[in-house]
Amino acid sequence: MPSIDHTLSALADSTRRQIIAQLSMGEQRVSDIAEPHQMSLNAVSKHIKVLEGAGLLIRRKEGRTYYLSFNPAGLAPAAEWIERTRAMWTKRLDALETALMADEADKQEGERGG
Amino acid sequence: MPSIDHTLSALADSTRRQIIAQLSMGEQRVSDIAEPHQMSLNAVSKHIKVLEGAGLLIRRKEGRTYYLSFNPAGLAPAAEWIERTRAMWTKRLDALETALMADEADKQEGERGG
């Protein structure tokens, strides 16, 4: 199971994000994926391996050609971390707001009280 | 404005994600952040700069001490990319399902037609 470190560092490269975008239209061969990129086939092959290692791509072999497809489940670790972090923060902000409102109420109470 | 490359590579490090978690309780000084980590203050200071450069942390100076706080808005680029990619995929799967249902309908039609 790939770690969140793997997932996020795999995504932290624009070539690799482009590759994922390319695969939105369906599976492609290594050389099809490489074609629009301004780098060697080998370089793209390495990027593919990184994505695969992160669980973001699935590889299928047919004869001498490899077909790659995107594995949306691979995004889960990253998506979950981000959502968890956002949620944590939302909670904090809510608590802060509650506290502020309580302060405000106290203040009003105080003002009313003299 | 920090790029998605910055955001994702900043998050792709467990020390930095821990720092963000530490800040969920509120702002902290550089040395407070560094304390639980098994590395030099300088190393942590560098990680903080990376997070700051990615727009994930906000720095406030008070006298000789710097207070860091988490900036949840900094997660947006990463969160958006992931959501966009997931959405794209969902759309593709929906289209596929629709196509399969159409095929199924055609087949039934064919069978009925003899």
Added chain:
DNA sequence: TCTATATTCAACCATATAGTTGAATATTTG
């Protein structure tokens, strides 16, 4: 079987990253 195709593997190079230590800067305190 010989040749072409699709791809990986291996070695290498340049640059980036994560860590170190030591010195410099800014501010507070005695």
Added chain:
DNA sequence: CAAATATTCAACTATATGGTTGAATATAGA
């Protein structure tokens, strides 16, 4: 003003990363 504190800056090292080229492997086709 001198000393302590909080932090950054600078220089260095080791390792990781992204790229290259050339050779190896596996399969398809003449």
